[in-house]
Amino acid sequence: MSSSASPLVTRFAPSPTGHLHIGGARSALFCWAFAKKNGGRFMLRIEDTDAARSSLESARGIIEDLHWLGIVNDLGPFIAADGSVGQHDWEASSGHPPVGEYFQAKRVPIYNKYLEQLVKSGRAYPAFESNEEIDAQRKVAVAAKQTYRYPRPSEIEFGKFNAALEARWKRAQAGERHVMRFAAPNEEIVVHDEVLGDVKYAPGEMDDFVIRKADGFPIYHFAVVIDDETMGVTHVMRAQEHLNNTPRHVALQKALGFRTPSYAHMPLIVNMDNSKMSKRDKAKFARKAAKDAIAKDKAITATSLSASTGQDEKLIAQFLSADNDSLEIAQALAKHFKVPLPEIEVWDFRQNGYLPEAITNFVSLLGWNPGLKTPDGKDLEKFDMQFLASHFGIDRIGKTSSKFDRAKLLAFNADAINALPDEIFVSRWRTWCEEFEPEFAKAVGPSADRWLVLARAVKPRAKTLRDGVKSSAFLVRPDSATDFDPAAAEKNLLASDRAGLKLLRTIRDRFDSVTDAEWTPELLHSLIEQAGQQAGTGMGPVSQAIRIAIAGAAVSPPLGETLAVLGKRSALVRIDACLAEFGSAS
RNA sequence: GGCCCCGUCGUCUAGCCUGGUCUAGGACACCACCCUUUCACGGUGGGGACAUGGGUUCGAAUCCCAUCGGGGUCACCA
Numbered sequence: 001m002s003s004s005a006s007p008l009v010t011r012f013a014p015s016p017t018g019h020l021h022i023g024g025a026r027s028a029l030f031c032w033a034f035a036k037k038n039g040g041r042f043m044l045r046i047e048d049t050d051a052a053r054s055s056l057e058s059a060r061g062i063i064e065d066l067h068w069l070g071i072v073n074d075l076g077p078f079i080a081a082d083g084s085v086g087q088h089d090w091e092a093s094s095g096h097p098p099v100g101e102y103f104q105a106k107r108v109p110i111y112n113k114y115l116e117q118l119v120k121s122g123r124a125y126p127a128f129e130s131n132e133e134i135d136a137q138r139k140v141a142v143a144a145k146q147t148y149r150y151p152r153p154s155e156i157e158f159g160k161f162n163a164a165l166e167a168r169w170k171r172a173q174a175g176e177r178h179v180m181r182f183a184a185p186n187e188e189i190v191v192h193d194e195v196l197g198d199v200k201y202a203p204g205e206m207d208d209f210v211i212r213k214a215d216g217f218p219i220y221h222f223a224v225v226i227d228d229e230t231m232g233v234t235h236v237m238r239a240q241e242h243l244n245n246t247p248r249h250v251a252l253q254k255a256l257g258f259r260t261p262s263y264a265h266m267p268l269i270v271n272m273d274n275s276k277m278s279k280r281d282k283a284k285f286a287r288k289a290a291k292d293a294i295a296k297d298k299a300i301t302a303t304s305l306s307a308s309t310g311q312d313e314k315l316i317a318q319f320l321s322a323d324n325d326s327l328e329i330a331q332a333l334a335k336h337f338k339v340p341l342p343e344i345e346v347w348d349f350r351q352n353g354y355l356p357e358a359i360t361n362f363v364s365l366l367g368w369n370p371g372l373k374t375p376d377g378k379d380l381e382k383f384d385m386q387f388l389a390s391h392f393g394i395d396r397i398g399k400t401s402s403k404f405d406r407a408k409l410l411a412f413n414a415d416a417i418n419a420l421p422d423e424i425f426v427s428r429w430r431t432w433c434e435e436f437e438p439e440f441a442k443a444v445g446p447s448a449d450r451w452l453v454l455a456r457a458v459k460p461r462a463k464t465l466r467d468g469v470k471s472s473a474f475l476v477r478p479d480s481a482t483d484f485d486p487a488a489a490e491k492n493l494l495a496s497d498r499a500g501l502k503l504l505r506t507i508r509d510r511f512d513s514v515t516d517a518e519w520t521p522e523l524l525h526s527l528i529e530q531a532g533q534q535a536g537t538g539m540g541p542v543s544q545a546i547r548i549a550i551a552g553a554a555v556s557p558p559l560g561e562t563l564a565v566l567g568k569r570s571a572l573v574r575i576d577a578c579l580a581e582f583g584s585a586s
Numbered sequence: 587g588g589c590c591c592c593g594u595c596g597u598c599u600a601g602c603c604u605g606g607u608c609u610a611g612g613a614c615a616c617c618a619c620c621c622u623u624u625c626a627c628g629g630u631g632g633g634g635a636c637a638u639g640g641g642u643u644c645g646a647a648u649c650c651c652a653u654c655g656g657g658g659u660c661a662c663c664a
Contacts, residue, residue, distance in 0.1 A: 015664045050663055131662055147588045147660065179662050196591065205589065213662040220664045244590055244659045272597075274656065369599060379600060379612040401657065405597045408614040418627080461626035528623070543623035555625045
């Protein structure tokens with residue numbers, strides 16, 4: 001085997017501060033696909049150097065989200081069957097030394113080693129200003145409409161470990177609080193980007209940015225450069241928001257004597273209103289819902305909301321005035337006002353009944369396109385992970401940002417659901433229900449047959465797995481718990497001198513005369529048809545009356561199947577309850 | 587504001603590199619009709635875009651420039 005040839009390596013390097021963002025999912029997908037297409041490896045690395053915001057639970061969550069999508073990494077952490085965090089590393093035969101740690105927080109000694117190298121070569125220096133001092137200076141600059149650039153101390157000589165630097169180094173070694181800054185080169189930097197082409201940055205654009213924080217953790221730019229080098233990353237593919245970081249990385253690589261990997265910056269994914277898709281959107285959305293409600297009803301206050309949601313009143317007040325974007329409060333308010341929060345993270349989509357294959361397919365089309373036609377001449381846009389792994393290429397990544405069109409995703413999801421054979425659909429639907437709609441799953445019960453019948457009735461019109469629950473929940477709730485839609489009842493039962501109720505009474509007696517053995521979709525259908533003929537109305541009005549009685553609404557799966565699933569007893573109880581509710585036809 | 591990126595239907599995009607086959611194609615959404623026991627599905631049809639202005643050229647969505655517009659980024663976050 002060609003163990004000596006340096007293999008192609010891409011990486012996805014999330015920071016574990018929450019669930020996997022849908023944009024992150026696309027980045028990971030493209031990195032994965034590019035590696036697969038080129039016989040390379042896809043690496044996962046966890047960027048947890050922000051000690052305050054990072055958590056191991058988030059890292060686990062992200063790894064699981066990726067796994068659920070079918071994006072499996074060849075290198076870096078994974079979740080083992082027993083739930084522990086394992087790790088794939090370079091094997092001895094690969095020719096690449098093992099990386100050891102894929103969590104940045106555990107690599108601090110490595111960063112420090114390179115940092116010292118930089119200091120000793122006069123390319124990094126300790127700086128002792130406090131955060132507050134810098135902030136104050138920055139504010140002055142911003143107020144004067146100037147771009148703030150940290151002024152390099154005059155005693156620091158670029159590229160020289162002089163006495164002044166040595167003195168600073170000693171102070172730092174002695175424990176004085178400091179940050180480490182990179183002595184940026186005063187030269188033009190050209191980023192060769194595989195998507196955008198050459199992007200030039202003039203000399204002097206870059207200031208002496210911080211590369212190690214006072215807490216001893218490296219800044220992103222520094223850790224990334226060292227990790228990409230030492231982990232063997234050859235191709236960096238990330239979102240365009242990182243483009244302006246790249247010159248820093250290139251400068252750092254040069255100062256450290258590293259190679260520069262190949263870069264490809266992908267277009268951003270934005271909301272329909274052009275704003276950046278972010279986790280904060282949930283807070284914005286919940287805040288708007290709350291404010292709308294308050295505008296309508298002055299009685300709603302932070303105090304009343306605190307009472308009804310159980311959240312802290314102060315935090316709610318802050319939330320409402322946009323002083324915080326607490327996800328917890330956003331969720332509590334959304335639940336209280338019964339508004340759905342926008343799906344932003346992979347987990348949100350999963351929870352709401354999206355299929356991973358629909359998500360990966362849809363998201364892969366955001367900024368990329370296979371450029372192929374289907375046999376009937378249309379643009380090819382439905383494909384699976386295997387297809388991506390064999391057709392993906394950077395050359396077909398676009399430059400323009402893409403709006404995230406939920407309607408199209410929903411259409412893709414509906415198609416993906418309908419493409420599933422019934423047996424597969426029922427098992428996936430059931431598994432999903434057990435996780436996300438446990439009460440519904442419990443109400444359906446253990447019978448595989450019952451699940452299958454239900455699944456068949458539900459699948460053709462379900463755009464999400466949750467839709468399947470919504471459209472069939474009426475079937476599994478107690479017969480006495482029907483919640484009649486007043487408008488639908490008026491139209492289909494009471495209108496035209498209670499015509500619907502009369503039809504309902506007639507069909508009720510016909511149903512009553514059917515034996516349990518005869519209670520099949522076919523027979524029921526023909527009974528309804530006959531009743532419609534005899535009434536001279538066709539089967540429509542009869543059907544609608546039955547729908548109101550058994551579902552409470554004017555919409556349901558086809559009645560034959562629906563009634564069959566329900567069973568004769570329940571059907572009659574519901575019809576009788578309905579007749580009682582609206583008064584029997586006189 | 588400085589720097590950087592981008593600009594084809596409402597949206598995702600094909601076409602652009604290698605000008606003519608583009609009266610600009612597809613998908614989602616929308617509208618109409620058909621199918622239909624409801625809702626979906628499906629079928630047929632329809633409206634809908636080359637940001638603007640200058641060049642270059644016999645000819646420009648395609649090449650060049652300007653303008654306008656949108657976005658990103660300017661942290662001891664990543």
